[in-house]
Amino acid sequence: MMPIYSETVMSWKMLLIMLPAFISMALGIGASYLTGEDVTPLLVIFLPVMVIVLDMMQLRIEIDEEKLKIRSALGLLGRKTIRLDEIKLVRISKGWMSCSGMIHYTYPGKACVLVERTRGWSVSFTTNRPGELAKTLRTLGVPVVGGFP
Incomplete structure (x- = not known):
């Protein structure tokens, strides 16, 4: 059914707040990989956190x-x-x-x-x-x- 009213409310502030954490996590994963460490636990945490933050950035x-x-x-x-x-x-x-x-x-x-x-x-x-x-x-x-x- 076609909506009569539609609006999107966004929060770029959340992304700006989380950006340093994302960069730090990505650098940590990269450094761990380069030293030969197992990065599986880091990726298991990093990817869901990214998805959750991106999911909650806007409301329709x-x-x-x-x-x-x-x-x-x-x-x-x-x-x-x-x-x-x-x-x-x-x-x-x-x-x-x-x-x-x-x-x-x-x-x-x-x-x-x-x-x-x-x-x-x-x-x-x-x-x-x-x-x-x-x-x-x-x-x-x-x-x-x-x-x-």
Whole structure:
């Protein structure tokens, strides 16, 4: 189904923070290999860490007629789908650290969206387009509190 609303929230800061660690690990693996050491344990740790960091660098938010989908870049760790009829209330607050659900996807952004569900845990995530997101959800019949013009 074609999404009505789609947004990608990225965090390049995470990559910049992790870059020195990646370079250090790569240099350590290279130095160990050149001295004849077994680098298998280092590679076993290095590759999953790289995949996890790259996966969590961006968040994709999509809304269609039936569902709200939240996915990380690769969809390995960050993955949540909420049916619109399960949503009790959506609260949109200014500032990316202004709300916290039981499941929370935090990236620097303009606003925080807290989705309160009729059953299951609440979910929160950040957005850079709170007005558009609120308008889309209201159009689909979801109760929204907040949301900036």
